[in-house]
Amino acid sequence: MRLYIIEDEVVAAERMQELVRQTSPDAEIIGLADSIEDSVQYLQNNPMPDLILMDIELVDGQSFEIFKEVEVSCPVIFTTAYDEFALQAFKVHSIDYLLKPIQREELQKSIDKFRQLQKVYGGGNRPDYSELVQELRRSTAPVNNTWREHFLVKQGQRLLSISIDEIAYFYSEDRVTFLKTHDNRFFPLDYTLEEVEQQVDPRQFFRASRQFIVDRQAIGNIYIHFNGKYKLTLKPATSEEIFVSRDRGAEFKKWLGA
Known part of the structure; x- marks a missing residue:
């Protein structure tokens, strides 16, 4: 599993890396970014990871902006100190939403959820998550299409x-x-x-x-x-x-x- 971490707090980033090592020894952390700008640059110029652990509040804004600049074609686990962004997180292709401080057991459950989805929608050494992404978008769409008038x-x-x-x-x-x-x-x-x-x-x-x-x-x-x-x-x-x-x-x- 190739995993990318987006987190702007040094201590939180170090803790997340340690939690990943504890919960998923087979995971390869392929990169770490602390801003929207760095994240977009990496995702535009490198193969898409299997999974992204993404903090919401970054040094240059909210990480939802990343989705406006690049087509993220893999699942995302959001992390944040606030619960007010949950609905917005699930309107992009999030598979989970964890509140800080992240607990090992919570991350383990999220990783297990990802692995189950990987079995259903993936295949081979480099799964194609396009079907999973589409399903996540469908499942998090508004229940009623009522828009502001x-x-x-x-x-x-x-x-x-x-x-x-x-x-x-x-x-x-x-x-x-x-x-x-x-x-x-x-x-x-x-x-x-x-x-x-x-x-x-x-x-x-x-x-x-x-x-x-x-x-x-x-x-x-x-x-x-x-x-x-x-x-x-x-x-x-x-x-x-x-x-x-x-x-x-x-x-x-x-x-x-x-």
């Missing part, structure tokens, strides 16, 4: 209800989330982009980058960029360039109907 925003002393059909895109700037309407109005929101992404219909909106979630009707032009990326122009125009990463390119084309 309005967002309540402030304008001075007034509260306005903005219809979802009025929104061109959501974006993050200086740690604040904004929505911009098709008629070029913008308002701050009391949600993170990750929270917005879970509330809007994915058939209508696409997470184009870490900073932008875009409505289909807001896309002006699409340019093929170098290294397999796509460059977007939006309506209304933005002050910065927007790129869909190479790893999300196929998903983006499928969303467009290509």
Whole structure:
């Protein structure tokens, strides 16, 4: 079993490695990262591991951002000191969610669960987890497809209800989330982009980058960029360039109907 660890606390990373050695002597720890940036770089340029142990709160943000930059095609066990991220964790292909401090018995149960899944969906020395990943996504999909139809925003002393059909895109700037309407109005929101992404219909909106979630009707032009990326122009125009990463390119084309 080839295992990759993503953890930004030195003591926690050392403990996790020791727990892995105790619970799975046959496991090969192929790498250790402490940030979103390092994780993405490794996963983009190396064979996918069999399993990832992933802390949620990293030095440069929440590890959910990794899934926006690279197609993670193996199961993940999330670790965190907080239980508030459980639902979001299971909306990606997590097989378990462990609260810190991690106990040996809990990690053992998670590893055993992975090995059972490996027997069902894997085969040979390097299992293909694509079927497992798809099953995890299906099993953690929302029970009802009810998406936000309005967002309540402030304008001075007034509260306005903005219809979802009025929104061109959501974006993050200086740690604040904004929505911009098709008629070029913008308002701050009391949600993170990750929270917005879970509330809007994915058939209508696409997470184009870490900073932008875009409505289909807001896309002006699409340019093929170098290294397999796509460059977007939006309506209304933005002050910065927007790129869909190479790893999300196929998903983006499928969303467009290509």
